[in-house]
Amino acid sequence: MDDQNKNLILATALSFAVILVWFLLFPPPEQPAPDAPTTTAETVDGGPIVSPSAAPDTPITTTSDVSAENSPRIAIDTPRLTGSISLLGGRIDDLQLKDYTETIAPNSEIVHLFNPAGGDQSYYALHGWAPGSGLEFSDVPGPSTEWQVEGEPTLTPDTPVTLSWESPAGLTFRRTLSVDADYMFTVTQEVANGSGDAVSLAPYGLIARHGEPENAKNFFILHEGAIVMSDGTLTETSWDDLTELDTDAAEGGPAEIIDVTENGWIGFTDHYWMATLIPQAGTPFRAVEKYDTARDIYQTRAQLPTMTLAAGEASQVATRLFAGAKEWEVIRDYQKGGVDRFVDSIDWGWFFFLTKPIFWVLHHLNLLIGNMGIAIISLTLLIKALLFPLAYKSYVSMAKMKELQPEMEKLKERAGDDREALQKGMMELYKKNKVNPASGCLPILLQIPIFFSLYKVIFVTLELRHAPFFGPFQDLSAPDPTSIMNGFGLFPWGVPEPGSLLALAFIGILPLLLGISMWLQQKLNPAPADPTQQMIFAWMPWVFMFMLGGFASGLVVYWIANNTITFTQQYLIMRSQGMKPDVFGNIKKSFKKKSAEK
Structure with missing residues (x-):
């Protein structure tokens, strides 16, 4: 040679x-996890929801009087999940993965994915309605709503759970939660207008995290943070980048808004776990990723179009929630079942054609x-x-x-x-x-x-x-x-x-x-x-x-x-x-x- x-x-x-x-020697420096804010019942909602009828530069917040951690609960028991749903807001906020432990030690705890508001590393999914014309926030269910259980008190793959609540304005709301044998929840929200007048309101789903995860790797070869699929385009925003988004007046802080025309999903991804909101295929929605600076809360939200109901009219909308492990076979099967490009939620990197x-x-x-x-x-x-x-x-x-x-x-x-x-x-x-x-x-x-x-x-x-x-x-x-x-x-x-x-x-x-x-x-x-x-x-x-x-x-x-x-x-x-x-x-x-x- x-x-x-x-x-x-x-x-x-x-x-x-x-x-x-x-x-080996110069990975990006790990950012210390910010001190968890002193969370009161007034800060458990994860940020403002903008009313369809409100001025676009007017942030509207909701409050709560009860700690979600100590609220009445419904048990979750599936082959792969255990946990509970808080009747305060109907939050899915206590979720553990039966098949995975924190370490390989024999006595290691199973992995906790969701944690209630008011505790450490609060992380949960919440669904509700944003009020439009003819309604106030007290007229629609939100983070502080105390739901009643109809029928089965335990959520399993064979037994869905239905929650109900009647508003002061005469509207009846029902929320039916079902789950499959893996990690996919379906949340069906129904509303019947018994107010006597036409009303407008918009369904939404959100995922909130209080503070940056303690176990975040902060390593450039791995994406952790918000993830959005919008009509075939994948957007990844790290924890640090979420805090540096441009301020949006309507959201009251750093936010990124993406209008999805047909197919998409939005949520948070960790190294091995993920929580993602998935509206029905073909449904347009607004995907919002934001950071609440004052309360140190990260949020991703899927807000669906406003619907107008005449007196006596009813309507419903279903949204799926993936909350679990990023197993390739499971995610691939969900993709085959209609979740657009769901396999791309795994961080394949620039060399995806090789990885x-x-x-x-x-x-x-x-x-x-x-x-x-x-x-x-x-x-x-x-x-x-x-x-x-x-x-x-x-x-x-x-x-x-x-x-x-x-x-x-x-x-x-x-x-x-x-x-x-x-x-x-x-x-x-x-x-x-x-x-x-x-x-x-x-x-x-x-x-x-x-x-x-x-x-x-x-x-x-x-x-x-x-x-x-x-x-x-x-x-x-x-x-x-x-x-x-x-x-x-x-x-x-x-x-x-x-x-x-x-x-x-x-x-x-x-x-x-x-x-x-x-x-x-x-x-x-x-x-x-x-x-x-x-x-x-x-x-x-x-x-x-x-x-x-x-x-x-x-x-x-x-x-x-x-x-x-x-x-x-x-x-x-x-x-x-x-x-x-x-x-x-x-x-x-x-x-x-x-x-x-x-």
């Missing part, structure tokens, strides 16, 4: 190393094999098989370059300091022997987007969370849990915090295997003659070993498998081209050289 080709490979590898160092198929293959391999670690290794084999034609050309080209090395040295002697003559002679030499010096870099360049796409899949998708491999590796989305301090997982002792200096000093077994596999791969070829290149190549495996020590162990498993397969491929191809790689001889030479230098 000539110096130009070596420099290109070296530059690519160093660029990659710099990006990895940046990922989506990579995840699809990984998911089905895991279903087939039953072990995510082995599925990652199998995926690596498939990727290497697809890239094998390029890899073969690359290694054959490298072998031919080595054969041309003596002639290149003669060219250098003849050209002396004349760089132009040297370049011209080398091009003629390449052309004559049908060698492409750049082909050796193609597999390396292709590995970079594949690496980042797999990193994205492992970091973002729920299917990798708490996915076991074997032995101590029971969560492939977390860093290697082993260390010299616990005998590489043989003893039940704790290990240093991932990313800390101690964790770097007492490296785990997977990063160690990664460093060794990279080092052995280098030893297929003699060390470069240039001292600077020699030093960089000598340090690179161990630098990568420490850098990747804090990454998800599933990613390190992929990298080890990739290095092992690459070593085997390169060795066999070099042998097929008449070359005899002397791995052990190159190892001995490197140690002898170090001894001589000492």
Whole structure:
């Protein structure tokens, strides 16, 4: 391989190393979660709802006299959800995911998604009506309405729950809540006008969060915050960006308003969980994402068109609410059932054309094999098989370059300091022997987007969370849990915090295997003659070993498998081209050289 080709490979590898160092050492700083405001009953609604008949610059707020945390409740019990609904406002505000625990510890609590207003990390869904002509806020149900239960007191997939309330103006409101066996609620709001006069009102649904989530990652590779799908366009707004939205007079603070013509949804997404309001397909609505500065409340809202009811007339509208885990299969099934582009609620990133198929293959391999670690290794084999034609050309080209090395040295002697003559002679030499010096870099360049796409899949998708491999590796989305301090997982002792200096000093077994596999791969070829290149190549495996020590162990498993397969491929191809790689001889030479230098 000539110096130009070596420099290109070296530059690519160093660029990659710099990006990895940046990922590890300089992620965006985590913002401390703001202190939860002292929440009274007057601040549990999550922000103003604008009346259809009000002036657009007049914010209208609603109040409540009762704490939602201590209000009468209806139980929720499904195969995958447990919790309760507050009769104050008819809020879905207590929701836990039966299938997921906070940690892999045996006594870990199940994941809490929704929490009532008045407590820590309040997070809930609320439905209601905004009053129009002929009505006041006291005439429509809102956050302070105390509903009555009709029939069944427990919400299950087989038993919907109906709430009712009669307003002082003579309107009768009913709200029927149903839920499926997974994570989708359907909220059907009905109104019958018994007031004797025509009235106007607009149904809405909102999701409110009091303060930024305590467990927010604030990592740029992952989107957390508000998410809106509006007629095929996905809009993602982070927690920080929500606080910096332009002030909207009608909303009384920072807000973004998107008018959806036919299909869309709006809500909040976390790393693995999501709550989303989904109006019926074909229904226009106004999607609002906003931040209440005074009360530190984030809100997403779906406000449907105003309806006018004559005296004695009735109407109803249904809105769905997804509240649960971002499981690909479940979300895909909802998309097939009519929720437009719902799979895009998973953060596939810029390389979605790679992350989506990579995840699809990984998911089905895991279903087939039953072990995510082995599925990652199998995926690596498939990727290497697809890239094998390029890899073969690359290694054959490298072998031919080595054969041309003596002639290149003669060219250098003849050209002396004349760089132009040297370049011209080398091009003629390449052309004559049908060698492409750049082909050796193609597999390396292709590995970079594949690496980042797999990193994205492992970091973002729920299917990798708490996915076991074997032995101590029971969560492939977390860093290697082993260390010299616990005998590489043989003893039940704790290990240093991932990313800390101690964790770097007492490296785990997977990063160690990664460093060794990279080092052995280098030893297929003699060390470069240039001292600077020699030093960089000598340090690179161990630098990568420490850098990747804090990454998800599933990613390190992929990298080890990739290095092992690459070593085997390169060795066999070099042998097929008449070359005899002397791995052990190159190892001995490197140690002898170090001894001589000492």
